[in-house]
Amino acid sequence: MAPYATTSPSPHLHPDEVAEFERIWRGEAGGMSEAAIRHQHARHTKVLGDLRSEVIRPAAVIPTQLHTKAEQAQIAVDTVAALVRQDEEALATRGRSVLENRRLVRRRTRDARRPIADSTPARA
Numbered sequence: 001m002a003p004y005a006t007t008s009p010s011p012h013l014h015p016d017e018v019a020e021f022e023r024i025w026r027g028e029a030g031g032m033s034e035a036a037i038r039h040q041h042a043r044h045t046k047v048l049g050d051l052r053s054e055v056i057r058p059a060a061v062i063p064t065q066l067h068t069k070a071e072q073a074q075i076a077v078d079t080v081a082a083l084v085r086q087d088e089e090a091l092a093t094r095g096r097s098v099l100e101n102r103r104l105v106r107r108r109t110r111d112a113r114r115p116i117a118d119s120t121p122a123r124a
Contacts, residue, residue: 020105025094029108031101032090041087048080 013021020029027033032040050056051073058064058076067075086097095101 014109016109017105020108021094021096021101024101024104029104031104032095032098034091034095037087037090037095037098041084041091044080044083044087048077048084051077051080 023029024031025034027035047056047061051058051061058072061076062072062079064072064076089097
C-alpha cells in the first residue's frame with residue numbers, strides 16, 4: 001500500500017462528495033472506476049516486468065534520444081514503477097487519489113449544491 005493512503009473517506013468530504021466518489025468507484029458515473037484502475041494496474045505491471053526482463057525496449061515507453069542506453073533503461077523502469085505506485089494508491093483510496101475523479105466530484109457536487117437565485121427582489 002502506498003504511504004499515507006487511506007481507505008476511509010476524509011472527514012472534510014461532504015456526504016454528497018462521498019456518494020459521488022462511490023458512484024465513480026462502482027462504475028455508475030464517469031471517471032476512473034475500480035475496474036478501470038485494476039485494468040490499468042495490470043497493464044502497467046506487465047510493462048514493468050517486460051522492461052525489467054528486456055522483452056520490450058525503453059523506447060517503447062519514453063523518448064530515448066537524449067539519454068545513454070543505461071539511462072534509458074533506468075528512466076523507463078522508474079517511470080513505469082511510478083505509474084504502478086499511483087495505481088496502487090488509487091486502489092487503496094478507492095479512487096479518491098485520482099485527480100480526474102477529484103475534479104469530476106468537485107464539479108458535480110458544486111453544481112448540485114449551487115443555490116438557485118430568486119428572481120423576485122425581496123421587499124422590506
